[in-house]
Amino acid sequence: MDIPAMRASFSKAAAHGDQVPLWFYSHLFLTHPETRDMFPVSMAHQRDRLFAALGEVMARVDDLDALVPILQQLGRDHRKFGALAAHYPAVGGSLLATLEHFDDDWDDEIAASWTEAYGLIADVMIGAADEDADSPPWWDGEVVGHDRRTVDVAVLTVRTTQPLSWLPGQAVSIESEQRPRLWRWYSPANAPRPDDTLELHVKARDGGPVSSALVRLARVGDPVRLGPPVGHLALDTASDRDLLLVAGGTGLAPMKALVDQVARQGPPRRVDLFVGARTEDGFYDRADLRRLEQEHPWLTVTCAVSQEKGSTLEHGDIADVVLRHGPWTSRDAYVAGNPATVEDTVVRLHQHGVPMARIRTEVFAPSRPSPTVDGKVTE
Structure with missing residues (x-):
C-alpha cells in the first residue's frame, strides 16, 4: 500500500466537504438499496460520520497496534446496525467510487492501494x-425513571431485560423509539447493579436529535436499545493508589461510576472528586453528590465555577482548582469532560508531576463517529 498516496487521495476528497458523503451514500443506496434500512430516515446527522471515521483510520493506518483495536471495536459495534459480512463489499465499492470521483489523479496504483487497505479493514471488522x-448485538431496555434536572439536562434510569455487563467508566450507545436507527453514546453513572439498571446523564444539545429526544420527549415506560459497552476509562485493577477524579459537565457520569465501584468493590482508598461548571446552575447532580460524600468518609467532593464570581463555591477553571488542592503526584488521575477541559487538566497535572501513564481521560465531544481510544461522542 502506498500510504502517502492514500492520504493525499483522502485529503482531496475531504476538501469537498458535504458533497463527498452525499455522493457516497447516493451511490451506495442506488447500487445496493438493501443497505438503506440500516440507516436513519434522515441522513442529516449521518453523512459526516463516514469520513470522520475514515479520518480516524487514515491517521493510524501506519500504526497497526493502535488501529486494529479500533477496527475490532467498530466491527463488534456495527452488529447493532444489522451489518453483515455481505455488506462490506458494497460499502467498499461505493467508497472507492467516491474517492475516484473526487480525485482527478486517480489511477490503477492508488485504486490497488485503497482496495488492499479496505480489504484488510473489512477482514479485521468482520x-x-x-x-x-x-x-447480543444490542440489549432491549425500558426507561424506568426520568428526572428533568435542568432545562437541558435529564437523568434517566434504564433497566435492561437481560443483564448487560460493563466496566465503570465505559460507555454504551442508546437508541430510542423517537429517533430510530440513531445511536448516541452515554456513560452509565453507576457500576453494574443486581437490578440491571443504569443511570444516564443526558444533556440536550443544539441540533442533537437523540439527546434532545431523551431529555424532552422520553417518558417512563419508553423502550430503548443499548449497544455493547466500549471505552478504556476503567480503573487500573493492578493499582490500589488513591484516586483523583476530575469532571466537567456530564463527564461527571463516569466519575460517579468509578466512585460506585470503589464503594461496592474496593480496595479502600481516598477519592477526591472535582466537578467544574461555568455557573452554579450547571451542577445538576449536586444533591446526590452531597449524599455520596455523607455516606462515604473516604470521598471528598469539590464543586467549582469558572464564570460566576458571586458564587460561594470555589472559583476558577477546574484545573486551577484541582492544583490548588494538591499535591497529587501519588494519585491515579481520571479526567472526563469537553476537549478543552480535558486537555488543560491533563497538561497541568503532568506539569505538576503526575506521570502520563497514571492519567486516563475520556473526551465528551460532538461530531465524533464513535468512541475510540481518544474519546466518545455525545451530542
Whole structure:
C-alpha cells in the first residue's frame, strides 16, 4: 500500500466537504438499496460520520497496534446496525467510487492501494464481529425513571431485560423509539447493579436529535436499545493508589461510576472528586453528590465555577482548582469532560508531576463517529 498516496487521495476528497458523503451514500443506496434500512430516515446527522471515521483510520493506518483495536471495536459495534459480512463489499465499492470521483489523479496504483487497505479493514471488522457472535448485538431496555434536572439536562434510569455487563467508566450507545436507527453514546453513572439498571446523564444539545429526544420527549415506560459497552476509562485493577477524579459537565457520569465501584468493590482508598461548571446552575447532580460524600468518609467532593464570581463555591477553571488542592503526584488521575477541559487538566497535572501513564481521560465531544481510544461522542 502506498500510504502517502492514500492520504493525499483522502485529503482531496475531504476538501469537498458535504458533497463527498452525499455522493457516497447516493451511490451506495442506488447500487445496493438493501443497505438503506440500516440507516436513519434522515441522513442529516449521518453523512459526516463516514469520513470522520475514515479520518480516524487514515491517521493510524501506519500504526497497526493502535488501529486494529479500533477496527475490532467498530466491527463488534456495527452488529447493532444489522451489518453483515455481505455488506462490506458494497460499502467498499461505493467508497472507492467516491474517492475516484473526487480525485482527478486517480489511477490503477492508488485504486490497488485503497482496495488492499479496505480489504484488510473489512477482514479485521468482520473477524471481530464473528468472534462476538454469541453476544447480543444490542440489549432491549425500558426507561424506568426520568428526572428533568435542568432545562437541558435529564437523568434517566434504564433497566435492561437481560443483564448487560460493563466496566465503570465505559460507555454504551442508546437508541430510542423517537429517533430510530440513531445511536448516541452515554456513560452509565453507576457500576453494574443486581437490578440491571443504569443511570444516564443526558444533556440536550443544539441540533442533537437523540439527546434532545431523551431529555424532552422520553417518558417512563419508553423502550430503548443499548449497544455493547466500549471505552478504556476503567480503573487500573493492578493499582490500589488513591484516586483523583476530575469532571466537567456530564463527564461527571463516569466519575460517579468509578466512585460506585470503589464503594461496592474496593480496595479502600481516598477519592477526591472535582466537578467544574461555568455557573452554579450547571451542577445538576449536586444533591446526590452531597449524599455520596455523607455516606462515604473516604470521598471528598469539590464543586467549582469558572464564570460566576458571586458564587460561594470555589472559583476558577477546574484545573486551577484541582492544583490548588494538591499535591497529587501519588494519585491515579481520571479526567472526563469537553476537549478543552480535558486537555488543560491533563497538561497541568503532568506539569505538576503526575506521570502520563497514571492519567486516563475520556473526551465528551460532538461530531465524533464513535468512541475510540481518544474519546466518545455525545451530542
